[in-house]
Amino acid sequence: GQNIDQPTEMTATEGAIVQINCTYQTSGFNGLFWYQQHAGEAPTFLSYNVLDGLEEKGRFSSFLSRSKGYSYLLLKELQMKDSASYLCAVINGANNLFFGTGTRLTVIP
Amino acid sequence: ETGVTQSPTHLIKTRGQQVTLRCSSQSGHNTVSWYQQALGQGPQFIFQYYREEENGRGNFPPRFSGLQFPNYSSELNVNALELDDSALYLCASSTSSGGAANEQFFGPGTRLTVL
Numbered sequence: 001g002q003n004i005d006q007p008t009e010m011t012a013t014e015g016a017i018v019q020i021n022c023t024y025q026t027s028g029f030n031g032l033f034w035y036q037q038h039a040g041e042a043p044t045f046l047s048y049n050v051l052d053g054l055e056e057k058g059r060f061s062s063f064l065s066r067s068k069g070y071s072y073l074l075l076k077e078l079q080m081k082d083s084a085s086y087l088c089a090v091i092n093g094a095n096n097l098f099f100g101t102g103t104r105l106t107v108i109p
Numbered sequence: 110e111t112g113v114t115q116s117p118t119h120l121i122k123t124r125g126q127q128v129t130l131r132c133s134s135q136s137g138h139n140t141v142s143w144y145q146q147a148l149g150q151g152p153q154f155i156f157q158y159y160r161e162e163e164n165g166r167g168n169f170p171p172r173f174s175g176l177q178f179p180n181y182s183s184e185l186n187v188n189a190l191e192l193d194d195s196a197l198y199l200c201a202s203s204t205s206s207g208g209a210a211n212e213q214f215f216g217p218g219t220r221l222t223v224l
Contacts, residue, residue, distance in 0.1 A: 004151075033212070042199060042215035043152070087151050095205055096165035097142060097213055099151035 002026045004100035006088050011106045012078055020073045020103045022088030033097065034062050034073045035087040043087055046073065075105075083107045111136055113202050113216035121222045122190050130185045130219045132200030140164070141183040142213060143175060144199040152199055158183055159205055195223045 003025040012018040024032070031050035035043035049055055049064035049071065061074040073086055085102040092098070114133045122128050134141050140159045144152035154167035158177035172188040181202070187194055197220050201213035 042217050044215070045212050048212065089151075092165075094157070094165045095140065095159075095203065095211065096154055096157055096167075097201075098154055098167075099144075102151040104149075 002090065002098040004088055004090060004098060006086075006100040006103045008101065009104045009106070011108060012075075014078055014080060014107055014109050016078050017074065017076050018078060018105065020075075020086050020088075020105070022071045022073075022100060024069050024071070024088070024090050024100075026069075026090045026092065026098065028092035028094070029066065030091045030093050030095070032062075032064055032071050033089045033091060034060075034071075035089060035099075037085045037087055037102065039084075046086075078107050080107050080109070113200060113214050115198075115200050115216040115219050117219060118217070119220045119222075121224065123224050124190055124192060126190050127186065127188045128190060128221060130187075130198050130200075130221070132183045132185070132202075132216055134181045134183070134200075134202030135214050138202035138204050138214070139181050140203045140205045140211075141177055141181065142201045142203070143183070143185045144201065145169075145194075146197040146199055146218070148196075155185065164205075190223045192223050195221060197221075 006022045034046040037043040047062035087102045089099040142157040143155040146152040156166040161177045177183045197218045200216045203211045203213045
C-alpha cells in the first residue's frame with residue numbers, strides 16, 4: 001500500500017522561507033515528485049528526487065532521505081503567486097504515481 | 110507541441126448513469142494515467158495505460174474502466190455513477206523508458222458532478 005503524509009495547511013509571509021514536509025511509506029519506490037496546483041488548475045511539475053540529498057531550482061529546493069522516508073520542499077523569497085496547493089507524490093517501479101493529500105499554502109502580505 | 114487535452118470540461122450526470130471521459134496525450138507520450146481528485150484532496154490514482162494495456166491500478170472498483178487507443182489517447186468509463194464520484198478527473202501523459210521515472214504532464218481535467 002501507499003501512505004503519504006503532509007500537512008493540510010500552512011501560512012507564511014511574503015518574502016519569507018517556508019518548508020513543506022512529506023513522509024511516506026510505500027511498496028516500491030522509484031522517486032518522489034513535488035507538484036504545484038493552483039485552485040481550479042492542473043498540477044504542474046516542480047521537482048523530482050530519486051537519490052538522497054538536495055535538488056535546487058531557483059527559489060525552490062527539494063530534499064529526499066530514502067532511509068527515513070522523508071522529503072521536504074523549500075520555497076524561498078515567497079511571493080503572493082506562490083499561494084497554491086503543493087502535492088507530494090511517490091512513483092513506484094511501474095511508473096504509477098501516488099499523491100498525498102496536498103498542502104494548501106497561503107502567502108500573506 | 111500540443112499538451113494534454115481532456116473533454117468535456119464539465120459534465121453533470123445523475124446517480125446510476127454511465128459516463129465516458131476522454132484524454133489526448135501529449136505528442137510523443139505513450140503512457141496515460143487517470144486520477145480522481147475530490148475537493149480539497151490530492152489526486153488519487155485510478156489506473157495507468159501503457160501501449161494499450163493496463164499497467165497498474167489503484168484502489169477503485171471495477172465499475173471504473175479504461176481504454177487506450179493506438180494513437181495513445183485514452184478513455185475513462187464509469188458505470189453506475191454514485192454521488193461520491195463527483196470530482197475532478199485528471200489525465201496525465203508521460204513516456205515510459207526502461208524503468209526510469211518520467212514526469213507526468215497533466216491535462217486541465219473534467220469536472221464531474223453526480224446528482
